[in-house]
Amino acid sequence: MRAAVLYQSGEPLVIDTLSVDKPGPHEVLIRVAATGVCHSDLHMADGSFPAPVPAVLGHETAGVVEAVGEHVRTVKVGDHVVTCVSGFCGHCQDCITGHLSICQVKGVDRPRGSTPRMTTPAGKKVHQVGGLAGFAEQMLVHEKSCVAIRPDMPLDLASVIGCAVTTGYGAVVNTAAIKPGSTVAVIGCGGVGLMIVNAALIAGAARIIAIDRVPAKLAMARDMGATDVVEATGDVVAEVVEMTKGGVHYSFEAIGLKPTVEQAFRMLRPGGTCTVVGVAPVGTSFDIGAMDLLLERRLQGSFMGSNHFPIDMPRLVDLYMQGRLKLDALVSRRIALEQVNEAFAELKTGQLARSVITF
Structure with missing residues (x-):
């Protein structure tokens, strides 16, 4: 072969x-x-x-x-x-x-x-x-x-x-288990990030903010269900916090970089959850403020969307055939x-x- x-x-x-x-x-x-x-x-x-x-x-x-x-x-x-x-x-x-x-x-x-x-x-x-x-x-x-x-x-x-679909969809539905009506921010709109956007739409998020440096990817994010897009040229944390009047309920980092993980965490509202999906280089650590944790903000990882793949994948196929994925x-x-x-x-x-x- x-x-x-x-x-x-x-x-x-x-x-x-x-x-x-x-x-x-x-x-x-x-x-x-x-x-x-x-x-x-x-x-x-x-x-x-x-x-x-x-x-x-x-x-x-x-x-x-x-x-x-x-x-x-x-x-x-x-x-x-x-x-x-x-x-x-x-x-x-x-x-x-x-x-x-x-x-x-x-x-x-x-x-x-x-x-x-x-x-x-x-x-x-x-x-x-x-x-x-x-x-x-x-x-x-x-x-x-x-x-x-x-x-x-x-x-x-x-x-x-x-991989891409299971990782992105699972991060939303299995790892973060977002609630309908919540606000979501996604940093990084590659294949996995785009599926996070799509999954947030399916899960009933009220507002989905896609963040990337590449305009073409932001356009794809809109097609996948993003309600807002932010081109990452300035202070994206301040922009997202202002847009949502205090921060998002859920953020997802789909790149794997120290600065973007810290941005994803800082744009949370109190009680919010940041899920790191991107794979950062070995030895990377993140600077997280103690007072941010005191206000019940959470930082968590997600590996392959916390999947149960023998069950999840046939369901994802059904979602595609229904026109939702x-x-x-x-x-x-x-x-x-x-x-x-x-x-x-x-x-x-x-x-x-x-x-x-x-x-």
Whole structure:
């Protein structure tokens, strides 16, 4: 099968032909239909996040099940599926209390010493970041890394549910659990930020303020449901506090930078909640005033939208099919596998919401 392989951090991905093993127990072989190109993939490719090499990146994927191994009970051959990087074990304390996304056991990789799922032409093991590997024509994964969806859902749009949609929607509905009629501010209108805006609309927010430096992204945010937009050229905190006469009930930071996290927190009204969705560099800390905390403002993180993905993703598909989840506006363009490095370059410019590789 063809795949885009990361052979060295900081170097372009290389299109190569890899071998893929047959499904073992609890494993599913998927014919990949589409994979979104995410900032997390870029961070691993450029070395910002450590990743073992050689590796196949790509974790925002949809496809069709080609084969299953022994004991697979959740999907069958022919099923349309979406994958998720937050695979889960199902039996640890986090899982049995309903916190699948922060499962520390996972167990979605093959045991140490087993035959690799993927190998290079020279027979060397190829790593699957997060147990997936969507930048390839086929993907061999644990059954707890994918979920079946209805077959009438377009797979190119279904792919982005696996990360951007789950992360943004889940941050609003699962992590922050915003209340209808509340005011919401979203800093950063990339793919995840746009889904936060859309989710806030679905959840019944009365006012949704989108904040970004790029006018084109603010225009997309309006299409996704933002009632107000703020171009981040001045004192955005003062502007939002003035607009809302005291601050917002909920703020979301979808970039991962120290200054923007602090801005998101400072634009809260007393009793408000700031949810950090963006991934800041390792070692980053935030300056939060003690008196702000005394007034019951809260700062919290959200990993993959605190998802319960086997349940959440089919529901998100239904929301799209009902016309409420605006995935068509989220996908900026569809590209070939050979254009993956171009997609990374475009991510750095911040002009596009999401590029999707289609096979």
